[in-house]
Amino acid sequence: MRSEEIHQRRVAAVARGVGSTLSAYIDHASGGTLTDVDGRDWIDFAAGIAVTSVGNSAPRVVEAVRRQVERFTHTCFMVAPYEAYVAVCEQLNELTPGGFEKRSALFNSGAEAVENAVKIARYHTRRPAIVVFDHGYHGRTNLTMALTAKNMPYKNGFGPFAPEIYRAPMSYPLRDGLDGPAAAARAIDMIEKQVGASNVAAVLIEPIQGEGGFVVPAPGFLPALAAWTRDAGAVFIADEIQTGFCRTGDWFASSHEGVEPDLVTTAKGIAGGLPLAGVTGRTSIMDSVHLGGLGGTYGGNPIACAAALATIETMRELDLAAAALHIGSRITTRLSALNHPAIAEVRGRGAMIAVELPDADVTALVVRDCHANGLLVLTCGTYGNVLRFLPPLVMPDDVLDRGLDILTTALQSVSK
Known part of the structure; x- marks a missing residue:
């Protein structure tokens, strides 16, 4: 695979202290989705850590x-x-x-x-x-x-x-x-x-x-x-x-x-x-x-x-402040409805939403499941036990909902 070839070059050229969340290498991105050099897609709940709020290639x-x-x-x-x-x-x-x-x-x-x-x-x-x-x-x-x-x-x-x-x-x-x-x-x-x-x-x-x-x-x-x-x-x-x-x-x-x-x-x-x-x-x-x-x-x-x-x-x-409120409401409604035993709190404002879980190990399992099924999510927190969601503010509802489906399945899998 092309990503693996690039990764081998990275190992030989890039300092080890520079980490990456995904193991894949991105070729292009738009509409709230990242596509890697092998044609695989990820729904983007990271936005480059709250950077690409207007999208990855806003016109x-x-x-x-x-x-x-x-x-x-x-x-x-x-x-x-x-x-x-x-x-x-x-x-x-x-x-x-x-x-x-x-x-x-x-x-x-x-x-x-x-x-x-x-x-x-x-x-x-x-x-x-x-x-x-x-x-x-x-x-x-x-x-x-x-x-x-x-x-x-x-x-x-x-x-x-x-x-x-x-x-x-x-x-x-x-x-x-x-x-x-x-x-x-x-x-x-x-x-x-x-x-x-x-x-x-x-x-x-x-x-x-x-x-x-x-x-x-x-x-x-x-x-x-x-x-x-x-x-x-x-x-x-x-x-x-x-x-x-x-x-x-x-x-x-x-x-x-x-x-x-x-x-x-x-x-x-x-x-x-x-x-x-x-x-x-x-x-x-x-x-x-x-x-x-x-x-x-x-x-x-x-x-x-x-x-x-x-x-x-x-x-x-595009009134992206209002879009952020819409995205945040959609995320919190879905996550709050889960009544998941591992979720200590759903919190945040607008399209800056987090879920606090019991510990870093549980959080890592959820992240691994999300990434394996095409959703890019990030962690944070002093204890490494928080999932954070930062989708682009231009993300369409259907893409957001598909991402939430993957996230919901991942959360339910850890409770089992």
Whole structure:
């Protein structure tokens, strides 16, 4: 088989530390389906980890990229600027939560966006400490590994890590049984006693945790944290890298509780699959950094910017926030109706849905069965016991339902 031939080449050429979920190698993708080089199909409940929300080859994105490639591929915005970078920043300033004046800067990846948000917060406050949360994930660079909670596979053996990172308890309703205000009070008490409010540069949190298990904090947790952060003179940073761009049924997950972050980090779904990331926030904070303090050779690449503008236009035209709500309702209705003894919880918002199972072994069995029958699913969670579903927001109902049929059969097989 062609996939096996490519895999043998991979073994000889690619570093062993780079893993893959599927053993097959993809040739093309569309309509919520991936097709490998041997002609086998998988229904895609991953979307490249919430990246291809508008599809793997959205027509507007394809055309925008083609036009830009023909004009120029790179100049470096810091050397010879171009309009598309400015236009993406304008869109981010408009779409991110908060009616205040904003500025944006563009980068290459989610981890790079997080690093720059931390840089900006520390520069603005002249304070060192960054508060993050149990189960949080923020990237694979040295600083973002320090910000990330889970050891394997992200941190193990890669230390020492960046200093002045402090971890607070997350609101995890299934496990802690606390309402939002009580969970926030617990976290704030820890911060005040172990860090000191006057030392905190920023509180950094995913409004819904991604790799940590799609943990949705109890209502009131995020607003209470945001209020305390501002009262402390610190910067409230929402890591919306996985939750952003219509994924949760709104443009950004912070909006579900009316939270207006000081800074928002974005990536993944921003550009239809091309590498682009951003930091957007209050003008007073973003513009506090000296000229030349932010940037990067490839940050805001013109091709990625063109793709982002086409992606945002597609999201508006197709109302993909509403599509995410529709997909999420369809998934949760099917899974909740199972009354499956192994399902501890079905949770999430919009088309960012997860199922928590008893342990990693059971979860691995379900994943293996799904993959064998043509459904690509991902796992997550500190304990490796969560199935996460991130279908493209343009997935047709019939494809979604076929995927849910495979998933249902896989779940029922483990109960037997």
